[in-house]
Amino acid sequence: MLIKKGVPASLGIAIGKAHILKEENILIEQKEIAPGKLKAEVKRFREALDKTRLDLDAIRTKILNVLGKQHAKLIDAHHLILQDPLITREVPKLIMSKAMNAEFALSEILDKAEEQFEKIDDEFFHERKHDVFDVGKKIISNLVNSEKTSLKDIKEPVIIVAHNLYPSDTLHIRESNKVLGFCMDLGSKSSHTAIFAQSMGIPAVVGLSDISRQIISGDSLVVDGEQGMVIISPTPEIIAKYKLRKEELQKQEHFFHRLKGLPATTRDGHRINLLANLDSAGDAHELAAVKAEGVGLYRTEFLYMNRDCVPSEAEQLKAYISVVKAAPHMPLTIRTADIGGDRATQLGIKGLKDERNPFMGFRGIRLFIKYPELLKTQLRAIYKENTEGNIKIMIPMLSSLDELLTVKRVAQDVKTELAEEGFQVKKEPELGVMVEIPAAAIILDSLLGEIDFVSIGTNDLVQYTLAVDRINQYVSELYEPFHPAVLRLINLVVQTSHKKGKPVSVCGEMASDPFAIPLLVGMGVDMLSVPPKMYLRSKHAVRAMNFEKFSGIAQRVLSLPTSEEIRRLVEEEVK
Helix, strand or coil: CEEEECEEEECCEEEEEEEEECCCCCCCCCCECCHHHHHHHHHHHHHHHHHHHHHHHHHHHHHHHHCCHHHHHHHHHHHHHHCCHHHHCHHHHHHHHHCECHHHHHHHHHHHHHHHHHCCCCHHHHHHHHHHHHHHHHHHHHHHCCCCCCHHHCCCCEEEEECCCCHHHHHHHHHHCCEEEEEECCCCCCCHHHHHHHHHCCCEEECCCCHHHHCCCCCEEEEECCCCEEEECCCHHHHHHHHHHHHHHHHHHHHHHHHCCCCCECCCCCECEEEEEECCHHHCHHHHHHCCCCEEEEECHHHHCCCCCCCCHHHHHHHHHHHHHHCCCCCEEEECCCCEHHHHHHCCCCCCCCCCCHHHCCECHHHHHHCHHHHHHHHHHHHHHCCCCCEEEEECCCCCHHHHHHHHHHHHHHHHHHHHCCCCCCCCCEEEEEECCHHHHHCHHHHHHHCCEEEECHHHHHHHHHCCCCCCCCCHHHCCCCCHHHHHHHHHHHHHHHHCCCCEEECCHHHHCCCHHHHHHHHCCCEEEECHHHHHHHHHHHHHCCHHHHHHHHHHHCCCCCHHHHHHHHHHHHC
16 A cells, blocks of 8 residues: 555545556657748648637537536636747747747747746746646647547546646546546646536545556555545555545535535634635636635736736726626735746846746745836726725735835825826725745734734745745655744734734635644634635634634644644644
C-alpha cells in the first residue's frame, strides 16, 4: 500500500481500478519552407486556427447542454487565447522571418510562453498556462491532422490517472459516465479541470507530482478528495473504511443544503460573518445559489487576462456593475488587481523588464504605485459604482505605512478629478489592507489608524513566512498553514486589530478548511471569506463548533512548538 498526498480539487471518495491516460505526444520537426511558399504556410496556420475555433464552439455547445452556461464561459477563455497576439501575430511573424513550418513556429512560441508563466508566482495566472497549452495542442493537432483517443470510449467504471487533464478531457469524462474519480500530476484548486470536477461531483486530487508514473492500469485505488490523498493498492480494511466514509459524505451533502439562509452562528451563540470569494464577474450567480452574506474578496485579476492592453475604466465599471446587479445590497470587497510586473509587460506597460524572482518582486500595490494610472483607473471605476455604499476597497501586498499613505493620496486625487468632472462621491468606500507579508503583521499597529478593516491572505502569508513556494514540487510539502509561526502571526493580527476596534477577516484557503475554521474563529477572527463551493460546508463547521471551547484551544495551540502537535490537537477536538 502506498499513500500519495496532493491537492484536494473536488470533494468526495472514489474507489476503483486505475485507467492510465497517456499524454498525447506529437513529434514536431523543424522544416524549412521555401520563400515562395511562406504565405501559403501562414495561410495553413490560419486555417488551423479557424478549425480550432470551430472545435471550441462544439465543445462549448456540449458544455452548455451538459453543465450549464456558467461552465461554458470557461471555454470562452480558450477563444480569447486564440485571439491573443502571442498566437495570431507572433507565430506568422516567426514563420515569415525564420522560414519555418507552422507547427514548429507555434511550438517555439509556446516554449517561450512557458518560460514566462514559470516566472509568475500567482496561482491563478500560473494555472492559466494549462489553458494556453491546451489550445496550443489543439492547433497543432489540426495542423498535423492528429486525432486523440476519447475518454468517452471507456467501457467500465475506472479512476482516471493522468499527467494533466484539460477542460475538453473533463467533458468527455462526463459523457462517458464511467469515471468514478481522477487524479493527476499537475493542477490546483483554481484550474478549469478542478472547477469542472467540482460541478460534476467527481472526486479529484491534483498536484500529485508523479502518480502517473507510479501506477499501471488496473491497480486498485482510493481517491480521497477531502484530504487530498490517493491510496494505491489499499488493504481490504482501508477499502471498508472509505466505503463508510463515502456514505457519510453523501448524507452530509443533503444536510448542508438545509443550511442555506441560516446564520453562521456557533453552538454557544457567537456570530461571525461568512462571505464568499469571487474570481470573476461571471461567477456572481454562485452567490445566490448558496445565499451568501456578501463578497469578502473580489479578485479583479481576470480583467487583465488574455489581452495586450490595460482594461479601461469602462470595462472595469461594467464588471463591477454586473456583480452588484447579481448581488444587490450585499457588501462587496474589491481587491485592487494583484498582478506582477511580468504580466504588466504583456499589457504593453513600458519600462519593465523580466524579473529573476517575481515572487519577491514587482507585484500588487508596488506595481500600482509605480504606475499610478493603473490604480487611478481602477479606483475611478469603483467610486462610480459605489452608489449604494456597499463597496469596500482592499489593497494587496502592502508592506509599509508609506505605501498605504501613497494609495490614500492617489485616492484623494481621483476624488478631486471626479468632482471636477461633475461626479460627486456620495459615500467613501471603506479601505482595508491585506496582511500577506509578515512585515505588515508586525507593523500593523501603525497602519490601523489609516484603514477601516484588515483581511489576512493566508495563502501568501504562509508562503512568505515559511519561504515556501507552494507550486514548487521540491518544497511544496513544507507549505504548512498550521505552522506555529503562521498561527502566531494570525493571532498577532487579530489581537492588534481588535485593540483599535478594527474587524479582521480571513480570505485564504484556511478560511474554508474545516479544521482551521474553529481555530480561526477561536482566535477571534470576525469574518471568513470562502469559495462559493465551500460556503455551506464552512457554515456547517462554524455552526458545529463551540466558541468558548475553541477560544481556549486556540490559546493552547499558540504555545505548541510543532505543526504536528497542533494538527493532532485540533483534529481530535473537531472530531
